[in-house]
Amino acid sequence: MAVRVLVLDAEWYWKERDSTMHTSVLDEVIEDSQQRRSPWTAARKFPSEIHVELMHAGRIPDPFIDFNEHHVQWVGEQEWLYYCSFALPEGQSEDSLSELHFEGLDTICDVFLNGERILSTDNMFRLYPVPLDISSLHPHDNKLLLHFKSAKLVAKELEAKYGRVRAGSTNLGDPSRVYVRKAQYGWRWDWGPELMTCGPYRPISLVTYTARISSLHARAAVSAAPTLVPSLAVDIEVSGNATRAKAVRIVLKKDGSGDVLREELAPILEWSNGASLNKADGVVAWDLRDAVHLWWPVGYGQQALYTVEATLLAEGSKILDVASQRVGFRRVELIQEPLQEADQYGTGTTFLFEVNGVRMFMGGSNWIPAHSFLTELTPERYRAWLTLLRDGNQNMVRLWGGGVYEPDVFYDTCDELGILVWQDFQFACGVYPAHNEFVENVRKEAEDNVKRLRHHPSIALMCGNNEDYQQVLQWGGISDLPARRIYEHVLPEVVERLTDPSIPYHRGSPYGGKGWDTTDRTVGDVHQWDIWGGKERPWQEYAERGGRFVSEFGIPSFPDIRTIDHWLAGDTKERWAQSKLMAQHNRAGNHERRFAVLMNENFRITSDFDTHVYNTQLMQSEAVSFAYRIWRRAWKGRGKEYTAGALVWQLNDCWPVTSWAIADFFLRAKPVYYTIKRELAPLTVGILRTVHKNRENDRPKQFYEFGAFRSTGATIEVWACNSTLQARQVKLTLHCADLNSTWYYLEESIVTLHANQSTELLNRPCPCPPSPTSDNLSPRLTMSHSVVVAARLADCQSGEVLARYADWPQPFKYVDPPDPRLQCDRIGERIIVRAENPVKGLFLITDDDTGELVKWSDNALDLMPGDEQTVAAKGLQHSMTLSYTYFGSEQVYEV
Structure with a gap:
């Protein structure tokens, strides 16, 4: 018989365990039935999580609003039951086999089938296939019961057994979390709430078969440059009565069109290299030169995808099973080789990604789960998030180690969009145990997920953990990290054994240097938290605080004002920056102090809440875009790839909150999203201003201060970045304008x-107007503290603007922006803006309630006189109100 899959997604019911009955779970269910009690509630949908069910049933409020998070903490300390019944598919043969497949149970769960316990789980990241005795199943009524216990309480029991350890800080969850293989962010994080979920959060299926393909590994490989020859080998594992299987047919199809490119029938008896009848490696081995195209990351070529289909055949070519995988042909390598020359940090080695022989600067974001309740994330929502990232000129996403291994749709979408994936194993900010039982659990978790993910062309790196090395080194020493056994032995062994072509493995993030150093800027990757956190240095020091690859950095801001009003739920008394409800939705450590330092250094204090929200967003935008700009400058060509990537913390949120996200929970992009987009465009231009007076003091080199306003001026450096693989000749325009007069300067x-590096263009004194003098005895000084310096790259033939950047004098609190005399014209889905005076941070806004209807080609604009800019606003409707604000304005203007 052919394989049959029955997805158990209908007629599920749930209830809270009655803690007063003092009986077994089975006895409780029986008593419910005998007493004709009806405590069971029909599940809203399946897969399911208990908080979602309770909200739908009206038993708890939405924990994302107001202070409701505190009112639902009891949920995570209770036990919960799920129940369904199912019938067997018709047409069972005498030798047919059955298995229940559990793709995700969160987390501590006993599973009963027809009154017998068949499984106990303690790892939400594992796949659990459970063979069934077909004679114990009923044709029409099989009862499946799931008993979920409190992961929070189990963690405390394990902590009492093995000892309390350190795990992050007070705002990174209770340290007992390290003992339970559950998404760590559910215990609370510095951007997320404490919501201890449970439930069958991924599908459950009944699989019946005689023989089936239990594992298909399509090994799509590409030889080393310069040949880059694609090839395909296929490994097969068969479960069940393997003697029924006589052959396997392998077909390679072009994705989309379905065109068959290769086909081969392999008799099972001729699997000469198989270790046994039910396992064979290299069933086919095809040289595919001239038959397929290579898969490229976004910006470097097409994302060519193909489907490998394996059909297991019985006697007479009867189909027993069909399995398929979608693949792309690419070669990815992590290059760590000596640099040719030293930079400001020394020599050291590169940490760069090479794909199909091309070294690429990685610009991207860190990803956290996009919802506290994973079952609320739809395929459409995943695609919207990842499309936002791709459209922002980002080519890499890092899946952080305190969340989950995302479902297949996430990686499928990355394959289609050309986004490279840095995949952390699920360990974050803690001293994890390494006793044998825990290690074996992790080994199986790693095997399940490496097998599931290894065929995706988007997978560029698998990484052992997030910040575990860094934290123990801060606290004491490497001897305090028993889980080195996992990161240095278990995980690399699993990755090496199960991936071919091999996927690069990195022990941890950050990691590098001698003695497991995580702060060495010459080796490995670094997390740059001396700015905002740590030493709380000014953002203007990003230039001196980079590394070979910066895999975390960031500055938080308030989200969109509509998102704030969502969690306020009409509470106008709490609508001010330091209210209790604002603190409830800001989990960052010392957030008020750290915000105050950065805001006070750079912006004027304002009592207008909307303006304050905008100013925090502008601060985030200026800081983060500066980091991208200055670190991409350090991609200087072969042998001088001093910084090979920057991944901002973070792309997204799991609930409505003030955080580091560049787009908030409702997918509303903040200004920083657009400035990052410009900094990661194929061609960019940058300016660094150094104020002469400040070279010897302790303030950022960009700052003008008291007494420096009558300095001898500043020096500017101008450079451009080109990520394309061809050199290009362009026209550079340097345009300076004075904020206090009509003086301007143009130079072309x-x-x-x-190609594929930065190029230094100018290093010269900042053009500026002469200062006025009070009498003939006073010296005439050049005054650059009120000069905006802008650079623009344009095509030499067409004049099309390819890149812009405007450097404003800092700190912004000392700047008196003039009336911009702004003109904003709305023509269909186009917005045309121009100004007679410089404008910083012009942010266009609509009354689009969802935040997803209007797609802006650009936003958060800096304008210079005479340089008109056009923004496409796809989805902008005539009925929508269009408004804008900008730096220095304390109101929103309607167009």
Whole structure:
């Protein structure tokens, strides 16, 4: 018989365990039935999580609103039951087999089938296939019961057994979390709530078969450059009565069209290299030169995808099973080789990604789960998030180690969009145990997920953990990290054994240097938290605080004002920056102090709440875009790839909150999203201003201060970045304008941008107007503290603007922006803006309630006189109100 899959997604019921009955779970269910009690509630949908069910049933409020998070803490300390019944598919043969497949149970769960316990789980990241005795199943009525216990309480029991350890800080969850293989962010994080979920959060299926393909590994490989020859080998494992299987047919199809490119029938008896009848490696081995195209990350080529289909055949070519995987042909390598020359940090080695022989600067984001309740994330929501990332010129996403291994749709979408994936194993900010039982559990978890993910062309790196090395080194020493056994032995062994072509493995993030150093800027990757956190340095020091690959950095801000009003739920008394409800929705450690330091250094204090919200967003935008700009400058060509990537913390939120996210929970992009987009465009231009007076003091080199306003001026450095693989000649325009007068300066030149690196263009005194003098005895000084310096790259033939950047004098609190005399024209789905005076951070806004209807091609604009800009606003409807605000304005203007 052919394989049959019955997805158990209908007629599920749930209830809270009655803690007063003092009986077994089975006895409680029986008593419910005998007493004709009806405590069971029909599940809203399946897969399911208990908080979602309770909200739908009206038993708890939405924990994302107001202070409701505190009113639902009891949920995570109770036990919960799920129940369904199912019939067997018709047409069972005498030798047919059955299995129940559990793709995700969160987390501590006993599973009963027809009154017998068949499974106990303690790891939400594992796949659990359970063979069944077919004679114990009923044709029409099989009862499946799931008993979920409190992961929070189990963690405390394990902590009492093994000892209390350190795990992050007070705002990174209770340290007992390290003992339970559950998504760590559910215990609370510095951007997320404490919501201890449970439930069957991924599908459950009944699989019946005689023989089936239990594992298909399509090994899509590409030889080393310069040949880059694609090839395919296929490994097969068969479960069940393998003697019924006589052959396997392998077909390679072009994704989309379905065109068959290769086909081969392999008799099972001729699997000469198989270790046994039910396992064979290299069933086919095809050289595919000229038959397939390579898969490329976004910006470097097409995302060519193909489907490998394996059909297991019985006597007479009867189909027993069909399995398929979608693959792309690409070669990815992590290059760590000596640099040719030293930079400001020394020499050291590179930490860069090479795909199909091309070294690429990685610009991207860190990903956390996009919802506290994973079952609320739809395929459409995943695609919307990842499309936002791709459309922002980002080419890498890092899946952080305190969340989950995302479902297949996440990686499928990355394959389609050309987004490379840095995949952390699920360990974050803690001293995890390494006793044998825990290690074996982790080994099986790793095997399940490596097998599931290894065929995706988007997977570029598998990483052992997030910040575990860093934290123990801060606290004491490497001897305090027993889980080195996992990160240095178990995980690399699993990755090496199960991936071919091999996927690069990295022990931890950050990691590098001698003695497991995590702060060495010359080796490995670094997390840059001396700015905002740690030493709380000014953001203008990002230039001196980079590394070979910066896998975390960031500055938080308030979200969109509509998102704030959502969690306020009409409570206008709490609508001010330091209210209790604002603190409830800001989990960052010392957030008020750290916000105050950065805001006070750079912006004027305002009592207008909407303006304050905008200013925090502008601060985030200026800081983070500066980091991308200055670190991408350090991608200087072969042998001088001093910084090979920057991944901002973070892309997204799991609930409505003030955080580091560049787009908030409702997918509303903050200004920083657009400035990052410009900094990661194929061609960019940058300016760094150094104020002469400040070279010897302790303030950022960009700052003008008291007494420096009558300095001898500043120096500017101008450079451009070109991520394309061809050199390009462009026109550079340097445009300076004074904020206090009508003085301006224009300079044009033709420059050549080197391929796949940055190019230095100018290093000169900042053009500026002469200062006025009170009498003939006073010296005349050049005054650059009120000058905006802008650079623009344009095509030499068409004049099309390719890149812009405007450097404003800092700190912004000392700047008196003039009336911009702004003109904003709305023509269909296009917005045309121009100004007579410089404008910083022009942010266009609509009354689009969802935040997803209007797609802006650009936003958060800096305008210079005479440089008109056009923004496409796809989805902008005539009925929508269009407004804008900008730096220095304490109101929103309607167009």
